Amino acid sequence: MDTNLIEWKDFAKLEIRVGTVVRTEVFKEARNPAYKIWVDFGEKLGIKKTSAQITDLYSHEELIGKQILGITNFPPKQIGPFMSEFLLTGFADQENRIIIATTDKPAPNGTRLK
Template sequence: MQTIDFSDFQRIELRIGTIERCEIFEKAKKPSYKLWINLGELGIKKSSAQITQVYQPEELIGKQVLCVCNFPPKQIADFMSEVLVTGVNNNEGHVVLMTVDQKVPDGSKLY
């Protein structure tokens, strides 16, 4: 594992946002959802997430997730993904979203 300076970590904008909308991303090459995430002062940002094996669209609405907000936007099929939702693999190798255990204000930054 490569080590980084604390200043490198500080350059990453990791913020909490609430998923307000979720749709099946039919044009994606791999099964995915289109997400619209409320990031407070940053506004509503879109993301594409390959999390269909673990989550149903209706259970994602209202879930707070940790997002990387300062990557450049990425075009995925006909959808512009503006933030990266974070997650880790479960025992089956499927992505489980990084969340908080208590509700916090949308846009809150990870320190």
């Protein structure tokens, strides 16, 4: 039996939502190269911020306007002097660089993954 199986109710607890990147900055105080990222998750959630170590594959300018998938119901997490309010999702490539999880077509900001 696979011990990693979860119940549907466990998955349903995650709020994985689509949002659009509206602002980015280089996170100068981070130990490892990272960006500060602000994402519009729609009218209900508004703009939330996070930090991400994605500088290997993305310039912060190219992130503006990109739709991403984020987990929006984790508690805030202090990362150095910055408070992260959601988790940006992605996948590691062969060199352990993070490829951001996105949509292949536009979706309304704040829409929850089903």
